[in-house]
Amino acid sequence: MSTKHTQVAMMEAVEDRQMFATFTVTTAADAGTGSLRDAITKANTASDADVIKFAIGSGLKTISPTSSLPMTKYALTIDATTQPGYSGKPLIEIRGDKTSGDGIRVGGGNSTIKGLVINRFSGNGMILVNKGGNTVKGNWIGLTNTGDAAAKNGAKGIVVSINNNTIGGTNTNDRNVISGNGSSGVQMWSAASTGNTVLGNYVGTDWTGEKAIANLKSGIANDGAASNTIGGTAAGARNVVSGNAHDGIIVSGTGSKNIKIIGNYVGTNALGTTAIGNKMYGIEISRDNNLVQNNLVSGNTYSGVVLWLSSAYNNKVIGNNLGTDKSGMYAIANQWKGLEVTNGAKDNTIGGTLSGERNVISGNKQNGVNVYQGSNNKFYNNYVGVGSDGIKSLGNGGDGLRLIQTTGVLISGGIIGNNTGYGVHNGTSTNSKLTGGVKLVNDALYNITIT
Numbered sequence: 018m019s020t021k022h023t024q025v026a027m028m029e030a031v032e033d034r035q036m037f038a039t040f041t042v043t044t045a046a047d048a049g050t051g052s053l054r055d056a057i058t059k060a061n062t063a064s065d066a067d068v069i070k071f072a073i074g075s076g077l078k079t080i081s082p083t084s085s086l087p088m089t090k091y092a093l094t095i096d097a098t099t100q101p102g103y104s105g106k107p108l109i110e111i112r113g114d115k116t117s118g119d120g121i122r123v124g125g126g127n128s129t130i131k132g133l134v135i136n137r138f139s140g141n142g143m144i145l146v147n148k149g150g151n152t153v154k155g156n157w158i159g160l161t162n163t164g165d166a167a168a169k170n171g172a173k174g175i176v177v178s179i180n181n182n183t184i185g186g187t188n189t190n191d192r193n194v195i196s197g198n199g200s201s202g203v204q205m206w207s208a209a210s211t212g213n214t215v216l217g218n219y220v221g222t223d224w225t226g227e228k229a230i231a232n233l234k235s236g237i238a239n240d241g242a243a244s245n246t247i248g249g250t251a252a253g254a255r256n257v258v259s260g261n262a263h264d265g266i267i268v269s270g271t272g273s274k275n276i277k278i279i280g281n282y283v284g285t286n287a288l289g290t291t292a293i294g295n296k297m298y299g300i301e302i303s304r305d306n307n308l309v310q311n312n313l314v315s316g317n318t319y320s321g322v323v324l325w326l327s328s329a330y331n332n333k334v335i336g337n338n339l340g341t342d343k344s345g346m347y348a349i350a351n352q353w354k355g356l357e358v359t360n361g362a363k364d365n366t367i368g369g370t371l372s373g374e375r376n377v378i379s380g381n382k383q384n385g386v387n388v389y390q391g392s393n394n395k396f397y398n399n400y401v402g403v404g405s406d407g408i409k410s411l412g413n414g415g416d417g418l419r420l421i422q423t424t425g426v427l428i429s430g431g432i433i434g435n436n437t438g439y440g441v442h443n444g445t446s447t448n449s450k451l452t453g454g455v456k457l458v459n460d461a462l463y464n465i466t467i468t
Contacts, residue, residue: 037065042109045078053080053111057087057095066092066127071109075101077162079110086111088122088146095121097132098155098190105190106224107155110162113138113170120170123151126179131155131191136168141176142198149180149212155190157224159197159232164224167197167231174198174220174232177205177213177242185217187253193218196230201238202261208272210242216249219287221260221295226287229260236261236283236295241270248281248312256281259293264301265317273304282343284316284351289343292316292350298323299339299351302332311336315349320357321381327361327391334367335374338405340381340413345405348380355381355401355413359389368397368431375431377405384415385436388423388446398430402440403458410435410459417460420446427452434458441465 040059043051053069060067071078078100097109111133113120119140121130126148134157135142142158145151157164158174174195175184184203185193195202195218202220205213219226220236236258237247247266248256258265258281265283268276282289283299292315299314299321305328314321314337321339324332338345339355355378358365367386368375375398378385385401388394400407401417412435419442420426426449433440433455440460441451452468 037067039068039070042069042071043073045073045080047081047083054082054086057089060093061087061090064091066094068094068096070099071097072099072101077108077110079112079162081112081115083115085116085118086121088124089128091125092127093125094129095131095133096129100132103132106164107132107134107157107162110134110136112136119144122146124148126150134160134162136160136170139171141172142170142174144176144178145182146178149182151182153182153184153193154186155193157194160194160224160230164194165228169197169199171199173200173204174202177203177210178207179209181212184213184215187217187251191217194222194224195220196222196232198232200232201234202232202236204238204240205242205245206240207242211244213245214249215247215256216254218256220256220258222257222293226257229293231260231262233262235264235267237266239268239273239276241272243272244275246277246279248279250279254280257287258283259285259295261295263296264298265295266300268302268304268307270304274306276307278307278309279311281312283312283314285313285349289313294318303329305329306331309334309337313338313343315340315342315351317351319351320353321351321355323357323359324362324365325357325360327363329362330364332365334365334376335369337376339376339378341377341379341404341411345377346409348411351381353381353383354387355379355385357387358391358394359387361391363391363393365394366397367395368399370397375399379403379411379413382414384419384438385413386418387421388418388426389421391423393425395427396429400431401433402436402460403432403434407432412436416440416442418442420444420449422446424448428455429453430455432456432458434460436460439463
């Protein structure tokens with residue numbers, strides 16, 4: 018063969034290897050030609066970006082693996098929205114009660130998994146490992162194929178242990194509903210799980226966002242992972258994290274820092290008008306340098322937001338409604354406090370100098386704010402006991418702010434009023450100041466004066 022012909026043959030061989038393949042699932046059988054197992058197995062034979070589509074007749078179909086499905090090895094799109102009859106609700110159910118272990122295992126990176134119902138596995142519904150850059154959207158994980166009852170995976174809904182993944186999206190059809198699982202809904206864990214974004218999902222509710230279907234631990238757990246974003250500023254980025262058996266969102270574990278929790282509804286329905294409370298805290302943070310911004314955190318069984326332990330420092334809590342509806346004008350009480358800064362938490366900033374940075378901390382069953390132990394926590398321009406208009410009476414059931422065994426608290430600006438107890442109750446704290454134009458409405462002070 019001439020050199021020219023040899024080069025052409027080599028180029029054609031390379032092109033053949035790089036051309037992605039499309040595999041179509043045509044049977045609900047667990048194995049054999051046209052099965053999902055066969056499609057994943059074939060996709061795993063070459064390192065191109067293959068696509069798996071579905072055409073199992075039309076309408077809702079159930080695939081019941083009798084052993085673990087293969088972990089994906091390379092970039093792969095599993096697109097169940099291609100099933101005939103799809104109109105926004107998943108039609109392909111992967112049901113795990115005939116096997117053990119995890120459901121869909123994504124190991125190849127740069128993959129997309131969309132439009133599946135994944136339920137009844139003894140392990141996790143889905144895991145993202147080895148390589149990042151994956152997108153998970155439009156799935157129901159831990160629910161029945163009707164989306165209105167639990168069909169739990171025994172462990173978490175989704176476990177993310179690698180970087181730069183996107184869970185959900187800003188469009189309605191990108192929304193994952195991650196509910197009813199035996200542990201947390203979404204867990205981002207380990208130092209490798211960075212740069213992830215969780216947005217636009219319902220976590221702990223049915224597919225309508227109007228009824229609780231609890232994950233049996235927290236809704237979203239960030240455990241030892243840094244620089245992840247939960248929610249966002251874009252339209253449609255809000256997660257609804259409600260109805261879970263523990264916290265709505267928890268940030269814990271060494272290395273959990275620079276987490277942005279932005280624009281979510283935590284403890285309410287999808288409309289932000291009624292309570293679907295998480296059974297513990299709305300948002301719990303025990304680590305440093307995190308941001309809680311523009312969230313609605315109301316209706317929870319414990320407090321709305323808690324910063325606790327000496328490892329919780331340099332956090333910012335700004336622009337949130339804690340204890341109200343989305344408008345900030347009607348109460349949806351957290352059953353304990355609106356905000357707790359406690360057990361040694363220090364150097365945190367609550368509110369800010371701009372009007373959009375104030376928190377509305379009103380309508381809660383107990384104190385609006387509790388500060389216990391710790392030092393140098395600062396409160397700027399918050400509304401405590403009034404609505405978002407600064408006028409409507411929306412008092413907390415205890416004190417507006419209560420300071421206990423703490424030091425160096427600064428309360429500057431804002432409005433404190435209409436609370437059942439004192440506006441500010443200074444217990445055994447030291448070097449605390451109430452200054453900078455704080456306005457009191459119908460509230461007295463205890464052991465502190467405005468300077």
